[in-house]
Amino acid sequence: MRALSSVYIFIAGAFLSATSAIAQVSSAAPPAVGVVAVEFKPMAESTEINGRIQARNRVDLVARVTAFMDERLFVEGADVKKDQVLYRLERAPFQAEVEAKEAAVAEAKAQLENADLALFRAQELLRKNSGTQVTADTALAAQRTAAAQLKAAQAQLHQAQINLDYTEIKAPIDGLIGRTSLTVGNVVSPSSGTLATIVSPDPMYVIFPVSVRRVLELRERYADKGGYHAVQIRVRLPNGEIYGQTGKLEFVDIGVAKDTDTLILRGTIPNSRIQTVEEKKLYELTDQEFVTVLLEAVEPLKVLAVPRAAILADQQGDYVFVVNDKNVAEQRRVKLGQSTPDVAGVVDGLQPDERVVVEGIQRVRPNLAVSPAPASSISAGR
Template structure:
């Protein structure tokens, strides 16, 4: 009786194990895999380049005359306006020279007035027959010489006035001023070099080299999308995406022979964000993101579904009979999460996205539809 009970217990356990094995996916049957259905998604295609910020206007301030530097009238690193007085040089020597030139003009005017009187007298005597032609000719020559001397004296006066004006050095543009290279008390002149630099702040330029092959693509997008076919975004040195967008506004005239690339320039706003500060600085290194304005429809699948071998990229597709096939694909622009497919798949195809390690070509699987939403740029 005891043996019968043991046999019955063993038979019951075996039956239960067999039934459980039949219900467990992958235990003796096709392995379970997660699949996604290929869909069409609209994305804004982007390309990144290394770029550098440049001020639209940059002025190196230099002295135009030689004199002692008497005053510095700005705060280093502050914003300045066009016409603001930056430096004042020693003025007395130039004021004295201006007075001397003014005296020379007055003297030349008096000489010309006397020459005019002498010419009029000689002309009247010649007309009355009491004066000679040579006397009239000499009076005319003296008059013309005096007029020329007056013009020369007036030109010297203007030159002296210009030199005096140069003792006040003003900002030629609106912008931000840098550090002064010369301190008060030094003698400065045109040969002293840059006293200080002023750079404009808003907008700013960003320049970056683009391979000629990629440039052709950009030009096609601009043609199809008009002047707004492309826009610029910036990735700042800390990794953040700058919140302003820019436009392409300049293409260099020559291709760099060593890199087969051409310099492209864009313009982008640089507004004040807080406490008078701005985010973009002259000569700052950034990543330039060139983005197509018009979204492009592409086929998108999870990046995890894409495999690579010596022949290139491929995916596993599942047919109506749940049999796996290898499908060679051509990828477009992709992210860490999403791959865009240019060729090899069609809308509605089912692609293995999970459990690819359990898949064998031409073998059956147990597909389970995934509903994970793809992350795309748009």
């Protein structure tokens, strides 16, 4: 009888323990989550494209005559001015050629003067009936030949002077000059190739290809907003930093690349000087540098936006958890539009003022009752 009583006591204790556990589970509070209201926010529309920096002016210096290089008159990497002498080649042979051509011109002038006198005498004798027409015609031909020989001699002198001037290689533009490919003492000629390159450092071009479809979309979108003037260019440098200056789109190529179906677009952007070291000016952007081009609207667009933290994804696509009027979390599929690393623009799936979960999202399941609070309050409580 005592054993039976012990069994009853055990069963009653187990029943009471189970009832208490069920009560605790049923009375557990819904998980706390931080929510934000969906609202329209200004967002700069941006399109990322791979591109390159290119100097607006670029000149490859090439020797125009064959001669020994006597002097290099610039510092590699330094700033040079237009008409500054950069290389001086051996001048003596070309100077001698000029002097020889000057002598030839003097000789041709003397021959022309003699032919002029002979023609004058022949024409005077013919006028006085003391000479013949044949003699006068011969003198005229000789005078014209002498005049032509003088012009030829003068042309040769001009060419010799040009070659002499080519012994001084000058900068055709202002800009930064690169390294020299040949040093003093070498023979240079037109076949020697580029001796050095000069580029204009500021401003720079930004060259990038865009698909024809995207160009048409941009043209339609900004047609009533100023066209090219409604778009600005920003540049992401190879280290991931955004360059501080903005540029303007100024040119769209007239032909489409057949192999890629793209158009080449070109913008102009200021090039900030970093510092000057020993006559060498250092700039932020470098000719032929590979960058990421960001095409942005000058005026930000108003879009429905939520924090990036609210966006989840699975095999079916992007979704968020929306808290309804009964504080129940609903899974909602969304279509994203223009976004930034912190904010996601939503094209479809949400309405203004709906509440989406951004904090405590790991505790949320579809159709689960939650305890929502403004996201800032949740953050402050942690």
